[in-house]
Amino acid sequence: MILIVEDNEENAAFLKIFVERKGGWPCAICTQGDRIVELCQSGAVRLVIMDIQLHNTFFKGNAVSGVALARHLKTDPSTAGIPILLATAHALKDEQTHFLAESLADGYITKPIEDLHDLLGEIQRLVPAR
Amino acid sequence: MKIWHKILLGFLGVFVLISLSGVPTETYYQRIIEAIRLSSEQDQIAMQMVDATEIHLLEMESCLWQYLASGDPANQKYFQDRRKHWQILSEQMADLLKADPHMILILKRADRAATTWIQQVEPLMGAPRNGQKTVIPRLDDVRVQYQQLRKEQSRRLTEGYEYSVNTVERSSNLTWFLRGLALAVGLFTCWLVVRSVKHPLERLISATARISDGHFDSTVPVSNDELGQLSQSFNAMSRTLKERTEALEEQRRLAVQANVLKTEFLANTSHELRTPLNTIMGYTQLILDKLARNPDEEKNYLSIIQQSSKHLLSLINDVLDISKIETGQMRLELDPILLKPLLDQVNEHLRLPASQKCLQLTIFQSAPDLWVQAHPGRLKQVLFNLLGNAIKFTPHGSVRLEARPDETRNRICFEIRDTGIGIPKDKQQLLFQKFVQVDGSLTRQIGGTGLGLALSKSLIELMGGEISLSSEGEGCGSSVVFSLPKGKIT
Ligand SMILES: Nc1ncnc2c1ncn2[C@@H]1O[C@H](COP(=O)(O)OP(=O)(O)OP(=O)(O)O)[C@@H](O)[C@H]1O
Ligand SMILES: [Mg+2]
Numbered sequence: 001m002i003l004i005v006e007d008n009e010e011n012a013a014f015l016k017i018f019v020e021r022k023g024g025w026p027c028a029i030c031t032q033g034d035r036i037v038e039l040c041q042s043g044a045v046r047l048v049i050m051d052i053q054l055h056n057t058f059f060k061g062n063a064v065s066g067v068a069l070a071r072h073l074k075t076d077p078s079t080a081g082i083p084i085l086l087a088t089a090h091a092l093k094d095e096q097t098h099f100l101a102e103s104l105a106d107g108y109i110t111k112p113i114e115d116l117h118d119l120l121g122e123i124q125r126l127v128p129a130r
Numbered sequence: 131m132k133i134w135h136k137i138l139l140g141f142l143g144v145f146v147l148i149s150l151s152g153v154p155t156e157t158y159y160q161r162i163i164e165a166i167r168l169s170s171e172q173d174q175i176a177m178q179m180v181d182a183t184e185i186h187l188l189e190m191e192s193c194l195w196q197y198l199a200s201g202d203p204a205n206q207k208y209f210q211d212r213r214k215h216w217q218i219l220s221e222q223m224a225d226l227l228k229a230d231p232h233m234i235l236i237l238k239r240a241d242r243a244a245t246t247w248i249q250q251v252e253p254l255m256g257a258p259r260n261g262q263k264t265v266i267p268r269l270d271d272v273r274v275q276y277q278q279l280r281k282e283q284s285r286r287l288t289e290g291y292e293y294s295v296n297t298v299e300r301s302s303n304l305t306w307f308l309r310g311l312a313l314a315v316g317l318f319t320c321w322l323v324v325r326s327v328k329h330p331l332e333r334l335i336s337a338t339a340r341i342s343d344g345h346f347d348s349t350v351p352v353s354n355d356e357l358g359q360l361s362q363s364f365n366a367m368s369r370t371l372k373e374r375t376e377a378l379e380e381q382r383r384l385a386v387q388a389n390v391l392k393t394e395f396l397a398n399t400s401h402e403l404r405t406p407l408n409t410i411m412g413y414t415q416l417i418l419d420k421l422a423r424n425p426d427e428e429k430n431y432l433s434i435i436q437q438s439s440k441h442l443l444s445l446i447n448d449v450l451d452i453s454k455i456e457t458g459q460m461r462l463e464l465d466p467i468l469l470k471p472l473l474d475q476v477n478e479h480l481r482l483p484a485s486q487k488c489l490q491l492t493i494f495q496s497a498p499d500l501w502v503q504a505h506p507g508r509l510k511q512v513l514f515n516l517l518g519n520a521i522k523f524t525p526h527g528s529v530r531l532e533a534r535p536d537e538t539r540n541r542i543c544f545e546i547r548d549t550g551i552g553i554p555k556d557k558q559q560l561l562f563q564k565f566v567q568v569d570g571s572l573t574r575q576i577g578g579t580g581l582g583l584a585l586s587k588s589l590i591e592l593m594g595g596e597i598s599l600s601s602e603g604e605g606c607g608s609s610v611v612f613s614l615p616k617g618k619i620t
Contacts, residue, residue: 008405008409010409010412010413010434010438011405011408011409011412014409014412014413014415014416014431015412017416017421018412018415018416018419018421021421022419022421053401053576053577055576055577056487056525088401089400089401089402089404089405089408090397090400090401091400091401091404092397092400095397110404111404111405111407111408112404112407112408112410112411112412113408113411113412114411116412116415116419
């Protein structure tokens with residue numbers, strides 16, 4: 001399952017539809033911090049697409065950004081193996097490198113996503129074989 | 131060369147000149163002494179004349195003796211001759227000594243004695259020799275008088291000479307003394323001048339150095355002479371400099387701040403524009419790849435695309451509005467508007483976003499027929515902005531808009547109150563500036579460009595109203611109040 005963390009409902013929805021119907025990956029959308037960590041720990045998640053700016057996402061009672069959440073997943077040994085793709089509309093190069101370094105994520109996609117087919121290729125590349 | 135060195139040098143030059151002036155003066159004095167010596171020679175002539183006069187008398191006596199002895203009448207003639215000469219010399223002497231009454235007195239006495247003697251002996255010269263022993267009056271008394279005259283004259287001569295030479299020497303000494311005194315006074319004045327110039331100047335120099343090092347509060351003590359005036363203007367200058375520098379520093383700070391805001395704005399705007407664009411491109415891709423399962427689904431995608439496009443347009447319009455307002459090109463036509471339908475439309479639009487966050491949205495008006503003087507589209511825009519903020523920045527609770535008339539000021543007041551995250555007191559004044567956000571960081575939870583409040587304030591002011599914002603602080607909710615003129619029903 002691919003976990004989509006994105007608080008803009010429309011954007012989350014088209015991603016899910018495309019990845020499921022075109023790429024054949026089952027997807028789930030979640031913006032609740034604690035639930036996300038739970039799902040990842042359950043072993044069902046094979047890749048996370050993580051938005052950076054999350055409104056109303058809380059983890060252990062505190063508001064968190066996608067960067068902090070990704071970092072948490074990457075530093076927790078039980079979830080560190082799950083590849084994470086950061087997705088954000090911040091387009092400046094040094095912003096991106098900064099976020100990548102901060103979050104320890106594996107890749108970065110810039111919104112608007114120019115070609116969704118490339119995204120499928122990226123997922124293919126990152127998801128570890130079972 | 132330092133100024134005080136120059137002053138010192140100048141004074142020294144003057145002293146040297148004064149001293150050099152002594153050389154000609156000294157020669158003059160020598161000449162004066164010479165002149166005195168020459169003039170005393172005249173007195174010596176007078177002295178010789180005394181001798182000559184006396185000699186005439188002695189010759190007259192010896193003539194007398196010879197005559198008495200020989201009876202030679204030639205002696206008679208010779209006697210008369212001597213007598214005439216004596217007379218002349220005596221008169222010349224009186225003329226020579228006429229300036230000195232004392233001498234004249236003694237001369238007269240001698241003259242008188244001589245005349246008496248001559249009168250006594252003259253008859254003897256003419257009398258025939260009778261062989262008798264004749265008593266000849268003695269000349270000694272007369273000579274004593276002449277002796278007296280000679281002594282007096284010689285005393286007078288030495289005294290006068292010494293007196294003159296002494297006077298000249300004294301005045302020469304006095305000149306030297308005065309020269310020395312001038313030198314001492316000059317040196318002292320020089321020292322005073324140097325002292326009163328040197329220290330203030332040194333203080334000014336070090337203060338200037340301090341100012342050029344950036345210590346603009348350097349001042350110098352003020353004395354009450356010209357340097358004091360200079361110090362005063364110097365202090366005024368350093369004050370002005372300080373104020374100017376501070377003003378410049380403040381302007382620079384503002385410019386830097388504005389630049390930071392603009393950069394943040396650019397990043398934010400780019401982010402805000404990309405989000406709806408992402409939706410548009412995503413759903414377009416779904417349709418192109420024929421991923422919609424049925425026509426209804428496809429129609430839904432299209433309507434999402436349409437909504438996002440509208441959102442994108444409104445963002446672009448916000449940016450354009452701000453720049454229009456800034457360049458003074460925004461003109462609004464104001465009309466009386468009945469509030470109720472307008473508020474209903476706002477309610478209609480915001481019900482959904484509020485309910486998505488489980489917020490209670492209340493729109494309340496104190497009377498059903500409130501009219502305002504406004505531009506309907508712009509008023510709606512302001513209300514969307516302010517209520518949008520309230521919904522955006524409120525995680526739980528309620529958002530309430532209340533409209534009521536303010537009869538005393540003939541206005542309608544709008545208050546938007548929420549139970550949200552509130553605004554720190556120190557940020558409240560700043561938020562009406564464009565681009566300013568409480569949290570401008572990239573990883574913040576809540577998006578936005580930071581234009582909403584700035585735009586609302588400008589629009590309200592263009593419609594003749596005013597706006598203010600208050601909050602008890604973080605976590606205490608916020609309240610924005612604005613007022614517009616009442617609409618006149620025509
Ligand atoms: N009701 C509110 N409660 C708490 N903070 C607020 C509220 N309204 C405004 N603010 C603060 O003021 C800032 C500026 O608001 P403004 O509406 O100008 O910009 P924005 O909402 O960030 O972006 P935009 O409205 O342009 O999309 C906000 O970012 C927020 O920090
Ligand atoms: Mg806003």
